[in-house]
Amino acid sequence: MTRRAVWLLAGAVALVLIVGAGLWIWHSTSRPASTEDTALAYLHALESGDAEALTAVSAAASKAALTAFAAADARIQEVALTSVDQSGDTATAEVLFVLGGEQHAASLSLSHTGGRWRVDASGLGSVRAEASAGGFVAIGDATFALGEEIALFPAVYSITVAPRGLLDGETDAIVLPGESVRAALDVTLLPAATEAAQSALDEHLAQCTEGGDVIPSGCGIRIPWGTEFREVSDIRYRVDSSPVLTLNATGFDAAKGVLVATVTGTGQDGVTRTTTYRTESWNLRGDIAFTETGVELSVW
Incomplete structure (x- = not known):
């Protein structure tokens, strides 16, 4: 064989090898992921904190769960796939991983929909939070209702009571696939909570004292004009001092307010009358509710 023929043969063999390698790479990367591939991809996404990868392989990747996961204090480690049992369009993968310093075993259910395998809600765990005060908890930037x-x-x-800045309370929870855990938070009201409630009360009282011809309800205003007036046409208010609010976990007391009311109308004798009343014991009580971002008052 001539040298030219040898070079031509070598070139042909190299071309066949390159084409074959390309076909193998194309086949291996374009074929649908198997149950084993999907289960391992799910574990590795949990391990690395890859939200995009989780979305691709989890049927239960809600926005709230992904937001909370981004703030996780610790993720799973040392993942392993021990077995897969597939039957038609469903499969169960047995896995091992380390979390919280301990090794855990879990069963992940997978289903084949839309031409690909996905881990269903069995890959998630759950937390039910309870707190001595407030109505919401936060995990990172995600907020959830108590209960x-x-x-x-x-x-x-790390689960914290919300809203942060008004309430203080925190606990940790280890979430495992297919398991539910209870998280109890002991909550302390911060000074800012009282300040926010006082501000909300002052806004409420500003509406209460806009004036009119009737005494507004839910404002703690009592004017003893019944024995002096047959009819009232106008009431004007002046707040000399707002009631000072004291807050507890479920309600408030507000006391020592000073309110002046000038009442105009028809006296019992049928003559136009104007009388000014002053109270130095303007008191109110009510309930409070903490929202995701602030506090709301319900005045009795």
């Missing part, structure tokens, strides 16, 4: 079953990806989370 709600919060579906979360496996991880270790």
Whole structure:
């Protein structure tokens, strides 16, 4: 064989190898992921904190769960896939991982829909938060109502009472696939909570004292004009001192307000009358409710 023929043969062999390698790479990367591939991809996404990868392989990747997962204090480690049992369009993967310093085993259910495998809600755990005060808890930038079953990806989370800045209370929760955990928070009201409630009360009282021909309800205003007036046509108010609010976990007391009311109308004798009343014991009580971002008052 001539040298030219040898070079031509070598070139042909190299071309066949390159084409074959390309076909193998194309086939291996374009074929649908298997149950094993999907289960491992789910575990590795949990391990690395890859939200985009989680979205691709989890059927239960809600926005709230992903937002909370981004703030997880610790993620799973040392992942392993021990077995997969597939039957038609469903499968169960047995997995191992380390979380919170301990090894855990879990079963992940997968389903084949839309031409691909996905891990269903069995890959999530849940937390039910309870607190001595407030109505919401936060995990990172995600907020949830107390008593709600919060579906979360496996991880270790810090759960804080909301709204932050008004309330203080925190606990940790280890969330495992298929398991529910209770998180109890002991809550302390911060000084800012009283300030926010006082501000809300002052706004409410500003509306109460806009004036008119009737005494507004839910304002703690009592004017003893019944024995002096047959009919009232106008009431004007002047707030010399707002009631000072004292807050507790579920309600408030507000006391020592000073209010002046000037009443105009028809006296019992049928003559136009104007009388000024002053009270130095303007007191109110009511309930409070903490929202996700602030506080709301309900005045009795």
